[in-house]
Amino acid sequence: MKTPMIGEHSALLVFRDNLLAAPRRLRDAMFRSGKPTTDRTRSTFVFGNVFLHLHSVRTHRWSLRWTTTAGLGIATTAAFLITLVTGVLLMFYYKPYPEAAYDSIKDIHFVVPTGRFIRNIHRWAANVMVVAVILHMARAFYTAAYRRPREFNWLIGMGLFVITLGLSFTGYLLPWDQLAYWAITIGANIAQSPREVTDALNLTEWFDPGGFQKLLLLGSDVVGDEALIRFYLLHVMILPLALAALMAVHFWRIRKDGGMVRPVDADARLEPRKEETYPVFTEAPAKTYQLAAVVKGKTPVVGRGPENTVPSMPHLFYAELAVLMLTTLICIGLSLISDAPLKELANPAVPENPAKAPWYFLGLQEMVAFSAFMGGIGIPSIIIIGLGLIPFLDREEAGTGEWFGGKGGWRLVKQAMAVGFGASILIEAFVIRFGWIREWFPHVPQLVITLINPGTMLTLVYGLYSVWLVRRYNSTRAGALGLFTVFLCGFIVLTIIGTYFRGPNWVFYWSPADWPKH
Amino acid sequence: MTVKAGKPQSRLDPEPMPRRDFLGLSALWTMAGALLFSALGMLKLPKAAVLSSPSKKFSVTLPDALAAGEAYVPPGRAVALFRDGEGVHAISITCTHLGCVVKPTTEGFECPCHGSRFAVDGEVTRGPAPKALAWLKVSNKGGSWVVDEETKVPPGTKEKA
Numbered sequence: 001m002k003t004p005m006i007g008e009h010s011a012l013l014v015f016r017d018n019l020l021a022a023p024r025r026l027r028d029a030m031f032r033s034g035k036p037t038t039d040r041t042r043s044t045f046v047f048g049n050v051f052l053h054l055h056s057v058r059t060h061r062w063s064l065r066w067t068t069t070a071g072l073g074i075a076t077t078a079a080f081l082i083t084l085v086t087g088v089l090l091m092f093y094y095k096p097y098p099e100a101a102y103d104s105i106k107d108i109h110f111v112v113p114t115g116r117f118i119r120n121i122h123r124w125a126a127n128v129m130v131v132a133v134i135l136h137m138a139r140a141f142y143t144a145a146y147r148r149p150r151e152f153n154w155l156i157g158m159g160l161f162v163i164t165l166g167l168s169f170t171g172y173l174l175p176w177d178q179l180a181y182w183a184i185t186i187g188a189n190i191a192q193s194p195r196e197v198t199d200a201l202n203l204t205e206w207f208d209p210g211g212f213q214k215l216l217l218l219g220s221d222v223v224g225d226e227a228l229i230r231f232y233l234l235h236v237m238i239l240p241l242a243l244a245a246l247m248a249v250h251f252w253r254i255r256k257d258g259g260m261v262r263p264v265d266a267d268a269r270l271e272p273r274k275e276e277t278y279p280v281f282t283e284a285p286a287k288t289y290q291l292a293a294v295v296k297g298k299t300p301v302v303g304r305g306p307e308n309t310v311p312s313m314p315h316l317f318y319a320e321l322a323v324l325m326l327t328t329l330i331c332i333g334l335s336l337i338s339d340a341p342l343k344e345l346a347n348p349a350v351p352e353n354p355a356k357a358p359w360y361f362l363g364l365q366e367m368v369a370f371s372a373f374m375g376g377i378g379i380p381s382i383i384i385i386g387l388g389l390i391p392f393l394d395r396e397e398a399g400t401g402e403w404f405g406g407k408g409g410w411r412l413v414k415q416a417m418a419v420g421f422g423a424s425i426l427i428e429a430f431v432i433r434f435g436w437i438r439e440w441f442p443h444v445p446q447l448v449i450t451l452i453n454p455g456t457m458l459t460l461v462y463g464l465y466s467v468w469l470v471r472r473y474n475s476t477r478a479g480a481l482g483l484f485t486v487f488l489c490g491f492i493v494l495t496i497i498g499t500y501f502r503g504p505n506w507v508f509y510w511s512p513a514d515w516p517k518h
Numbered sequence: 519m520t521v522k523a524g525k526p527q528s529r530l531d532p533e534p535m536p537r538r539d540f541l542g543l544s545a546l547w548t549m550a551g552a553l554l555f556s557a558l559g560m561l562k563l564p565k566a567a568v569l570s571s572p573s574k575k576f577s578v579t580l581p582d583a584l585a586a587g588e589a590y591v592p593p594g595r596a597v598a599l600f601r602d603g604e605g606v607h608a609i610s611i612t613c614t615h616l617g618c619v620v621k622p623t624t625e626g627f628e629c630p631c632h633g634s635r636f637a638v639d640g641e642v643t644r645g646p647a648p649k650a651l652a653w654l655k656v657s658n659k660g661g662s663w664v665v666d667e668e669t670k671v672p673p674g675t676k677e678k679a
Contacts, residue, residue: 182618186631189617196648216564220571230564349594351618353630369632369646372615418568446648506633 035048042311054251056259058309059316063271065262068143068392072136076164078327079129083167086122087236090115094174096232099224101176102345109342119149120335126168129330130360133164139389141484142413144400144477145261151391153253156246158387163243165360170235172358173228181346183353184231185223188214190368190376197373200447222348263274263401267308335403353504362498363491366428367504370436370453379455383487390484395474405477412469416482420489422463428497432508462486533659539645541645574667580606587638597654597665598622605676608654608665609640615622627651 033044043057062068094114095104108115123300137157140146146154173184196208204211219226253485254260263269343352357365367375431454437444465486470479503509504516565590578599579591586602595599596612596619611620611627626643627636634645655669656677663677 182631186616189576189615193616197651219566220569222571226566226570226571236525345596348620349591349596351630355618355631365632368616372648435644438642442643449646450648505628505630 013051037138037466062266074323076132076325102145105175123340124334170231178352183357193372336470363494366494366498367455372431416485424490424493610652
């Protein structure tokens, strides 16, 4: 009776072979295609992966040039991922109740192994994210990437910018120290500042959007436990989810809107292909290879193959990974150099003096020191609306995909920088030296100050300058370039003054060494 | 006359809406309406009927040594009490600009956050504060004083000792 013996024996062999093959088969089952070594497997590597398939399979070589994007969008995303990971780790120990919150942050700082490091990285990644998102926006603006068909993605990007600031602001309260408490008190009262106008018009009794906004934010009329739990919920749940949703739309639209913006003559300006990147189509196709009936928009590759594209795997993904690693490195480096601050436990009776918000809000704080409503709500709204309108007002096509739209553009931007820095520094110097209307005429009605203050004057100067540019160069793009540049310069000047030159009672000091001792 | 869906009677007669389209649209709008009303309902949630803030009325005993023009700030309250020959008055020391607690000085009040200054009667003298500090109602309860932070009184109102 040998047959069963052999059968048993061969089943055992098969079992052994299967066991040995299990890792390989698991890999095949997971990745669905082989190693990305040929054009075909490189393609399946992208579209066979749920996380990668937001990318196109091939990437234009212009998009891979360092000067096209400087990797700023990926840097922002990377910083967000870092805050996500470190934020979840911090949630293990953080307790969102007043006093318990402060103690838990102290525990994270002094007791939890690596807690201090994780908190530092979280804080620095948040800062890097704000810087990167501002630079990314500037890049998109200066290469005219907001133009048709990318108007909507510009708006999504603005939403992402606002949510990023919201995440920073809500995160600022959580340690429940003096810095946090008073920055949030000021922030909540900025939300209430429409009262400055309704009070002046005697309307507050019937119409009080300011009071409603503050109540919505704080859940009470003081910064207390209700406010803390609201800020916590916003910080760890509502805003990150909103951000993730908008990010998905943002990335998807990049691809649907035709990839990275590039000049019309990009192909001619690129140096010739390297030998190893062989063409996809050996002869120029007479028809587009898109689904012409289904896909909207231009089909730019008629009459020639997609020669100037390279497989996204590895060219694009390795570049993205490099930016991710660099961002992580920067965050870790900064975390080793500088600790996240933690002041004394919040004390509602004694304001921190000076009470400063995070640095990117100090430009705003400089403006609310002129008028709470105009500086905190009025002018920011004007800026947001203006930014949102730019793609719909500038419908020109020349210079799309070029930095500053070419050589003349750079000259214009330099001029606008001079105006932007000059006007803001002059107005600030004037106010610091001579004061403003109330110092000269103490009984002037509040509405006058709300309307005429250094912040609104600066906005007016900037607005008029850009209107003048439109007329001077007979170009909406010139106006847009000027407007964006002057506001960016104003933001930088006000932020620097707020950060380095404002001391106790928001008085101007050349250096913190001159601050009065108390 | 019977009308068959999808077949216009003439070029001028509008095509009648097929029954399925009508039902589909009705369902869609019903859902939109339900969502709208539930959203409105949810909007009521963030505002509690009773706020978790501390009581706005509190009682305070003034120190005997309090000189005229000198401020007494009860612990944990953003109110300054003053006593002089005419009586006792209370002034809110929450800045009308952005809610910082102002510091009483001999010349009035100064705000540490954005440099607003107020005169001894609470009037704004400089800085971004949009209105004067409020005078609050004080009542004499035999030796101690009850301050009501929610009831404002005209500046100059003083409660006799």
